[in-house]
Amino acid sequence: MRFEGTDKYVATEDLMVAVNASISLERPLLIKGEPGTGKTILAHEVAEAIKAPLIEWHIKSTTKAQHGLYEYDAVRRLRDSQLGDDKVHDIGNYIVRGKLWEAFDSDQRPVLLIDEIDKADIEFPNDLLLELDRMEFYVYETREQVKAAQRPIVIITSNNEKELPDAFLRRCFFHYISFPDKDTMRDIVEVHYPDIQGMLVREAMKVFYDIREVPGLKKRPSTSELLDWLKLLMIEDIPADALRSNDSSKMIPPLYGALLKNEQDVQLFERLAFMARRDQGDD
Numbered sequence: 001m002r003f004e005g006t007d008k009y010v011a012t013e014d015l016m017v018a019v020n021a022s023i024s025l026e027r028p029l030l031i032k033g034e035p036g037t038g039k040t041i042l043a044h045e046v047a048e049a050i051k052a053p054l055i056e057w058h059i060k061s062t063t064k065a066q067h068g069l070y071e072y073d074a075v076r077r078l079r080d081s082q083l084g085d086d087k088v089h090d091i092g093n094y095i096v097r098g099k100l101w102e103a104f105d106s107d108q109r110p111v112l113l114i115d116e117i118d119k120a121d122i123e124f125p126n127d128l129l130l131e132l133d134r135m136e137f138y139v140y141e142t143r144e145q146v147k148a149a150q151r152p153i154v155i156i157t158s159n160n161e162k163e164l165p166d167a168f169l170r171r172c173f174f175h176y177i178s179f180p181d182k183d184t185m186r187d188i189v190e191v192h193y194p195d196i197q198g199m200l201v202r203e204a205m206k207v208f209y210d211i212r213e214v215p216g217l218k219k220r221p222s223t224s225e226l227l228d229w230l231k232l233l234m235i236e237d238i239p240a241d242a243l244r245s246n247d248s249s250k251m252i253p254p255l256y257g258a259l260l261k262n263e264q265d266v267q268l269f270e271r272l273a274f275m276a277r278r279d280q281g282d283d
Contacts, residue, residue, distance in 0.1 A: 001050050009038065009045040010180075010187045018175035019046060025173060028114075028132055028154035030164075033177030036222025039157040043113035046155065053110045055152070057099035063120045065127030068100040069137050069146075091141050100131060104148040112152040118161040122132055125168035133171060180223060184208065192227055196234065203243040204230055207253050211260075221259040229258035 003019040005011035007034045012020075019042075021031035047054035057068055077094045080087060097105075103112040117125060131137045135148035140203045158164065158171065180188060182205060189201055208229070212220045221229075232255045233243075242254060252269045253259065260266050 001253050003049050006045045006049050009041065010184060010191055011042075011045075012178075012184065015042075015175060015177065018173060022173040023153055024157075026151050027171065027173045028156050030156045030158065030169070030172035030174045031177060032158050032160055034179055034220070034222055035159055036224040037177045037179060038223065039177060040113070040115050043111055043115075043157075047111040050111075050153075052153065053106060053108055054113065055099055055103045055110050056113045056115065058115045059117055059119045059124070061119050061121075062125065064134040065124055065131075066098075068098040069113075070098050070101055070127070070133065070139060072094045095139065095141060100137070100167060101146055103152040103267070104135065104146055106149070106152070109150045110152045112154045114154065114156045116159060117156050118158040118164065122162060122165075126165050126186050129167060129171065137149070137157065141218070185223070185226070188223060189227070189230065193230060193234070196230065197240065198242040200233060200238075200243075203240040204233060207243050208259070211253075214268070214272075218264045218268075219261055221261075225259055225261075229255060232258055 001023060003011070003016055003023070005016060014077065019029060019276070031042060033039055043056070044054060073093075073094045073096055077088055077091070099112065103110050132154065135151050136147055138144070139146060185205060186201065187206075189196065204226070208221060208226050211217070227261075232238075236255065238254055252266070252273060256266070
């Protein structure tokens with residue numbers, strides 16, 4: 001059971017090593033990296049590559065660790081008791097299984113994605129320590145011990161919005177997905193758009209990496225945003241020549257809304273274009 005990338009996902013050697021090390025050690029794989037670098041989709045591709053079912057637990061600011069285990073629906077039980085429903089006598093009818101329970105009960109070893117763990121409360125990772133370590137938990141309402149039939153492959157993503165506790169980090173195998181270099185990015189583009197014109201890719205990537213290097217940029221465009229921009233350039237039939245300009249006053253690229261995602265960055269480029277025009281006028 002080894003991960004070597006897929007036809008749809010370009011994985012670097014370091015990333016493949018991290019995934020396979022996590023599987024071998026039976027430790028959760030903690031993935032960090034810039035938004036848009038393919039952290040979440042990695043779990044999908046690992047599951048597809050090793051032919052395993054994928055169970056996804058997307059974390060929100062209100063998510064509690066208990067939600068991943070189970071929830072007791074006391075409100076529904078009260079309503080059923082008022083209606084005289086006989087099933088109220090079995091409390092098990094009101095236990096709602098969470099994603100961890102689903103993974104523990106899977107007939108085939110699954111891939112469990114815990115997506116954006118840093119969105120939750122700071123205590124959330126600590127509250128999962130025992131369950132992720134022992135792969136079991138206790139259901140107090142039914143006095144039942146739930147134990148994983150086989151240890152799931154756990155992939156946890158984080159955007160670094162919060163620091164994760166040391167005790168939690170010790171239990172994980174860590175990998176940071178570095179932003180792709182130009183060669184890797186060309187491979188990624190080719191996977192998504194095999195028929196795209198090479199000249200368009202070259203010019204678009206030059207603009208893209210130049211934008212990322214602009215000082216003061218609040219949000220640098222990501223891999224997924226480059227792919228969206230290239231798709232729009234092809235749909236609108238924008239030629240490569242339109243991206244190649246020696247005029248420094250033309251700072252904002254066509255269809256820039258796919259790359260620049262807030263007004264501060266747009267205003268920054270407008271100021272740079274204004275300053276370039278003014279300097280040209282002084283000359």
